[in-house]
Amino acid sequence: MSPPKRRGRPPNQLAQARILKAAHDILTEDGFGRLTVEAVAARSGVGKPTIYRQWANASELAMAALMSRDPGIIAGGGTSLRSALTGQMRSLIQAFATTRGRQIAMTLAAADPESEFTKAFRNQVILSSREAGRALLLEAAARGEIMLQQDLEVLLDMIYGPVFYRLLVGHRPLDTGFADSIVAIALEAVAARADR
Amino acid sequence: MSPPKRRGRPPNQLAQARILKAAHDILTEDGFGRLTVEAVAARSGVGKPTIYRQWANASELAMAALMSRDPGIIAGGGTSLRSALTGQMRSLIQAFATTRGRQIAMTLAAADPESEFTKAFRNQVILSSREAGRALLLEAAARGEIMLQQDLEVLLDMIYGPVFYRLLVGHRPLDTGFADSIVAIALEAVAARADR
């Protein structure tokens, strides 16, 4: 986290901030399709090469903009696993049900999967909630509230994957009932029962 | 199915086929990013206006190309629900694990969600397997093999959503073990048990 003390003229912090702000505004107002380097340069009053020095293309810029203003859904207060998980899923879905959710999905789809930028984006924006969910499940298992006999990674994908699925495919709505049902089914699969 | 016998010169079937073939080839060889109307026109030896008469933009063309050469994963032979569902999931994952899977995801993300073309693409390429899965589950429930107390739609999303999730996010591999685990967990959630 220490500044590497690079030589020469340092990047203009203000310019960088204005670039990200402009990118984010365009993203929410016009969508990912309109997020071009030209448009961001024009809107932020910055030259194109200034942008290209920091980001290789428009989709990296989009990811940076989305990361710079994203809380990251992690919270999940509550005593029982069900209440904590339900709370998290509801706020996750609420955050993704907006236009921004679709922008995130489009950005991810368009991004180079190998890029370091993409990996950071994945971890911070996409997978952070999944990690929080893993913690919740492991704690509950330690309390004996559930039995994790199945593959935990797959179970997590079955909880968080459907959100993306509906977001991208759009065959059914993203609402709170969806959040509740996912949790209910997932808990059914890991219920600690007598019959075994 | 009767030919509408419209007046004037009928569309050249051969040209349409060559367009779709060229589009599909570019898609698999170079990816969605390289699929431009110009490139397809050049490769297929067809004029650009001929393409634009049929498709509004490159992503519609991509969807058409993907649909034209897609078997559609529906099969699922087997006696028990588990074997049928596992068979289907394995072939689904096998089909999506290739480069084509990612092209499909990118195409879907880039497409206009309202377009009729997009809806057809969704139904034929994305949701057809989900529909087949619904049929399998309903049959098994009728046989008393499982108990569908939860929301069936959500359960289906929890089975098929994770495939897209891993495909798009890429945090874990798409392999046969994944298919098997999904089925195992899903069946656990709908198991017909004595304890209720």
Place this chain on the structure above:
DNA sequence: ATTATAAAACGTAACGTAACGTAACGCAAC
């Protein structure tokens, strides 16, 4: 039956626009 007319789709060529990505240059910060 033959001929003419209208309609539709074809290919070619060209257009203005948008966005791309980079080279070159000055200047600011170290």
Place this chain on the structure above:
DNA sequence: GTTGCGTTACGTTACGTTACGTTTTATAAT
């Protein structure tokens, strides 16, 4: 003084559209 940011300017690619002449077909007129 050197390094590297920021800007201006440029060439390139692809877009989506238009105009044009040609080809193919169905229908109407002779």
